[in-house]
């Protein structure tokens with residue numbers, strides 16, 4: 001039995017090493033930490049938060065930040081905000097996309113369909129930079145994964161606007177942010193209490209909106225998070241059962257030899 005426990009402990013250590021993610025080292029300012037529903041091993045997205053997060057993205061962030069990897073149909077897919085197909089269609093139809101050419105060889109505008117990609121706020125990178133005082137509003141599809149600190153970083157930036165410390169001069173269009181690299185950011189604080197009106201009655205505080213939009217951006221960066229967690233859980237069960245089987249078959253095989261010696 002002692003050996004068996006040792007073996008189990010060994011497997012547990014190997015597994016926890018495999019599944020724990022290395023922490024991004026060297027962050028300058030300790031980030032704000034949120035107890036995200038999707039973080040734990042069994043973690044799932046908070047569906048209502050994802051839907052509110054989409055609302056914040058589309059009403060506030062979408063005028064500057066693109067989500068080029070997303071299609072409107074993703075909004076109705078399992079594991080995401082899970083809008084109904086009708087709701088997703090209605091959302092898509094609010095946007096205009098260029099299609100064509102038609103039989104006269106001309107391009108034309110039509111309402112977006114589920115299969116269309118999210119409409120981009122700017123025609124190209126240069127236009128985006130020109131419209132934002134020389135700074136590029138990064139595409140948000142995988143922003144959460146591209147930044148050390150992930151969701152906590154995005155949340156912290158949204159919550160990190162403060163008056164600059166005494167003696168620090170900021171140029172026009174540059175703002176002080178505790179968590180941005182170098183503490184300077186060329187994005188004015190995008191959130192303000194009640195800047196959106198949530199249809200589920202949740203109070204739209206800056207903190208709530210920052211959490212919701214970050215949850216939404218975590219999903220855009222990792223749309224298969226829930227499937228991955230489910231799979232991981234099954235793999236663990238499988239390995240535990242396998243360990244037990246291997247252990248007892250090993251005992252059985254060796255028992256013949258041990259008794260002879």
Ligand code: HEC
Nearest residue numbers: 060061064132135136137138154157184185186187190213
């Ligand atoms: C008016 C345009 C505008 C709006 C609206 C806007 N942003 Fe930004 N955002 C920018 C620009 C420009 C930058 C780049 C700033 C820089 O590099 O100094 C930026 C940078 C960021 C960053 C930092 C990214 C990094 O490089 O680490 C985050 C996070 C972010 N935005 C989130 C949001 C969220 C979430 C919203 C909606 C709630 C939003 N932004 C709305 C223009 C905007």
